[in-house]
Amino acid sequence: MVDIAERVWNHRWKIDPIVRSLIDTDFYKLLMCQTVFLRHRNTRVTFSLINRSKDVRLAELIDEGELRQQLDHIRSLSLSRGESTWMRGNTFYGKRQMFRPEFMDWFEGLRLPPYQLEKKDGQYELTFEGTWPEVMLWEIPALSVLMELRSRAVLERMGRFELQVLYARAMTKLWEKIEVLREVPDLKIADFGTRRRHSFLWQDWCVQAMTEGLGEAFTGTSNCLIAKNRDLEAIGTNAHELPMVYAALAEGDEALARTPYEVLRDWQEEHEGNLRIILPDTYGTPGFLEHAPDWLTSWTGIRIDSGDPVQAAETAIRWWESRGEDPREKLVIFSDGLDVAAMTSLAQRFSGRVKVSFGWGTLLTNDFIGLTKGDALAPFSLVCKAVAAEGRPTVKLSDNPRKAMGPEAEVARYKRVFGVGAQAEREVVV
Amino acid sequence: MVDIAERVWNHRWKIDPIVRSLIDTDFYKLLMCQTVFLRHRNTRVTFSLINRSKDVRLAELIDEGELRQQLDHIRSLSLSRGESTWMRGNTFYGKRQMFRPEFMDWFEGLRLPPYQLEKKDGQYELTFEGTWPEVMLWEIPALSVLMELRSRAVLERMGRFELQVLYARAMTKLWEKIEVLREVPDLKIADFGTRRRHSFLWQDWCVQAMTEGLGEAFTGTSNCLIAKNRDLEAIGTNAHELPMVYAALAEGDEALARTPYEVLRDWQEEHEGNLRIILPDTYGTPGFLEHAPDWLTSWTGIRIDSGDPVQAAETAIRWWESRGEDPREKLVIFSDGLDVAAMTSLAQRFSGRVKVSFGWGTLLTNDFIGLTKGDALAPFSLVCKAVAAEGRPTVKLSDNPRKAMGPEAEVARYKRVFGVGAQAEREVVV
Known part of the structure; x- marks a missing residue:
């Protein structure tokens, strides 16, 4: 009716x-x-x-x-x-x-x-x-x-049933990923897909499908509205904009070199536990960790958002070990361009060595790749x-030069200040 | 709301x-x-x-x-x-x-x-x-x-999203069939899937998807309610029950041998044009055609509902030719256990030799094969x-002995009366 x-x-x-x-x-x-x-x-x-x-x-x-x-x-x-x-x-x-x-x-x-x-x-x-x-x-x-x-x-431009089949295909695609993820032992995964979602309703669908399909392994969503509506945990800590703005405001090279730690010192004053997650790659992960003050080693974990994720996680593990911390008590959050294959292999590789969790973004909420002619709905x-x-x-330098941004002279200056040398380029898919 | x-x-x-x-x-x-x-x-x-x-x-x-x-x-x-x-x-x-x-x-x-x-x-x-x-x-x-x-x-027993994905998969499966059928030149196809449909709503969906996806090539549905609701042609002519009951009522072998033609004589009094479709296989197609009276050669077409469809259509073409009819003016309706591969190859084989149309049944409205664990939703x-x-x-003898039915002695008698010898067995899928 x-x-x-x-x-x-x-x-x-x-x-x-x-x-x-x-x-x-x-x-x-x-x-x-x-x-x-x-x-x-x-x-x-x-x-x-x-x-x-x-x-x-x-x-x-x-x-x-x-x-x-x-x-x-x-x-x-x-x-x-x-x-x-x-x-x-x-x-x-x-x-x-x-x-x-x-x-x-x-x-x-x-x-x-x-x-x-x-x-x-x-x-x-x-x-x-x-x-x-x-x-x-x-x-x-x-x-x-x-x-x-x-x-x-x-x-x-699509017909009514063509549309329905498009979403049918997208649903099937996601569900097949969920079926694979279900087999990953001790999986912890959250939705990080708001910014590059296909649409709000589609993200909402994906989150609900994850809730049913993964149960406890699905820890929540970064989207506050969906977390509220669906009674889920809201997930997230901090991002590159904090060190980027702090750095831009710094007077002189010495002050600049301190800014990544100042951001986290401020954060530490406000937050504890699982919110104390280091995002180390804004000006290069290796240098950041090498020069990190000791109080940072007590933080809960590290989020890896660029570069080779295996290498970055190994770097983090070595860093914790060199500072006398037990990596098995620490958390590594992977959040860069993830899909099922990467998550499965990362989970397997680091199982028992460090706690692992995933922030799954674009390929959760916008994987329409291959579903339309000319791939007109592929995420970008x-x-x-x-x-x-x-x-x-x-x-921003990042651990992947293709994600770097800023005027050329300033990029050069930052590279010098933060001791960033040659970096491996990685394709930025999404 | x-x-x-x-x-x-x-x-x-x-x-x-x-x-x-x-x-x-x-x-x-x-x-x-x-x-x-x-x-x-x-x-x-x-x-x-x-x-x-x-x-x-x-x-x-x-x-x-x-x-x-x-x-x-x-x-x-x-x-x-x-x-x-x-x-x-x-x-x-x-x-x-x-x-x-x-x-x-x-x-x-x-x-x-x-x-x-x-x-x-x-x-x-x-x-x-x-x-x-x-x-x-x-x-x-x-x-x-x-x-x-x-x-x-x-x-x-299925979860809410599991259900949605099940239908998503079924929709995708059908749509992929439609995309193949779209490429078949001069296709004429109707829905014959009421009796073994997955559900009413699903048949209704399939019919609408065919309408959008195939346009003029989709000639209508055998289901009267859906034809009425969706403003489509209602399709169908006659079935085995007519000769089966006529035959059971016949007194003696001679009368029995006449019944398949009496059915069609009665039908001819009531219907003309595209409703004059011969269903020749109740007691064996070759014998039926061989002994058919001449007035049957003027009928519009033949429906092939058992046995090897290629063989049956070739038999029909030879029969028309032997009776001085031009097969290119005649219609062959295939309706036995069809799916896309069979339809594509039949359409190609008989293109230009006879008019072809398809009554697509179970594998249109109930193809959930491979979509659940243990194939619990496969049609039967x-x-x-x-x-x-x-x-x-x-x-019933049919052109496939696996579709035959009736008491053994009666089957033997019918085989004798209708001159049905050895028949090739074909698996009855649906």
Whole structure:
């Protein structure tokens, strides 16, 4: 039976909004936002969209008017009472009141700041300028909007049953991965796929399929809205933007060299336990670990987000051993371009040597590879990064030079300061 | 938004009825029913369920109480006004008023007669006795109920997402078949899958997918309810039960030998054009054609429902040629256990030599082969046949001895009367 009122109501919407909530974002964004709010409230930053997949010509695929409508809709969002209650009342990582009242008061009043949008060479130049705690919250919704508008542009040309079969194939594909993962002993895996998801509804489906298919092995999702709606753990700690902005603000080389540790010292003041996860690759993992202060060795684990994951994990294990720590008590979180084969082999290789967990992103929530003609729905490498702080450019080196960013001279300076030599290049798939 | 009233309403149902309409049946049943009503209204017949797949132990899988509820529900059905209007007002095979007012008046007042149900050796013995026009209408709903209850018994043990992925896989499987069929030049194909469908909703999905995926090449469905709901052609002509009952009633061998032609003579009085399709295999195709009267050569085509389809079609072509007919003007309808590979190769082989069309049954509407553990949803060979008329056993020889049925002595007599010698056995898959 058709619910007439609902049908009329639905027809009233001028657009089908992609992002419908300020907490349809990654949990670590909110954690980092609180840190930034408490310590660097007035720091001015610029975030920019960067499409590393030049062959996906977004400005030709996506209508500018539609993109503006979606972005404008995001600017109209504010935290709902239920969302605020969830953030204030929930236990995250075993801790109550993770978000402090003063942060929540600010967040409740927040609207996202303006954006600048232009077309250039078949791509969109999308830039956000303003204070750090506000601008940083654009990253995830901006990415999800562009990813989903691209999906819609492709889906628009398909028939009704063709569409249903497309999703049938995608579901089957994911389920077959889940069936493989089910056989991995002591698996711990979380959804990290918000930013490059095919669509919100698809991510929501994937998360629920993981919940049923993997049971306890599925530890939660980075997406706060889905975590809230589906009663799951919200997962995540910190990201590259913290050291990148800290570094851009540093005066002189010596100060620069200290910034990666200052970020974590600040973090340590706020967080404990499983939130104390080192992200060591912003300016090269080997140097970071070599010069790391002793207090960092007591941290719970390391997240590996670039470079050769086996090599990076071996480096981390050796580092813990050299500092008198037992790696079997430590956690390695792999989160870079993972799929089933890599996870299976990493789990097997490091079983019994270190605790392992996986943050599964794009190939969980956007594996439409091979499902359409010309692979028009294959995921692509879109990022939205802090490119400047207080007018100074940011730099990222990473353990994979293809993920590096920043002006050439600054990259050279950072390499010198952090002692980064030759690095092996790895293809950036997603 | 939940439609509360609908939810409450749905919860009121004591069962989820499988067959919800008297026209959820094959079109040819209604055509034959009219013939039988007009000519043999008071002939008493017995129809029985026969599970040729002994390894599928239906009485262990399906609860007897549930089966009785479904069968009782079917007995509560009567023709709705809209269904009657569709039958009275529609054009079938280009003809108006295919169903005569006197038949419709009777059909509108019809309720299906009682059934007898017992368990034996892990199987159900399900028997229908009464007058032919009433009892014959049990065949299709009885089969669909048993097929779907078996599906439900297997599905009951599956998780929510496991279920969704199961259907995703089945959809993908069918769509891939459609994509192959799309490439077959001049394809004509209809859905003949009601009797051994996975479920009603699944058949409905398959029909709609065929409509979108094949366009004009999809000529319609044998299922009257789906044809009505989806505005498609209802497809079908006649079946083995006519010669089987005529034959059982024949007095003596000479009369018996004439019955296959008497059936078609009666049919010819009622129908023309594309409804004049010979089903020659009840007592062996070669003998049937050899002794066929000349007026049969003017019929539109032949349906091939057992034996080697290539051989049977070649036999038909030779027969037409020997009787001075141009086979290119004739139609061959293949309808026995078809799947994509067979259809593709038959279409190719007979292209330009004879008009070809396909009645695609079980492997259209119930191809869950390989989709569950232990293949618990694979289709199986269930039939419901006229086993007696006026207390005399019926016999079917078919072009495949594995499809033969009837008491041994009678089978021997029929073989003698119809001159059927050695026949090649073919596996009966579905």
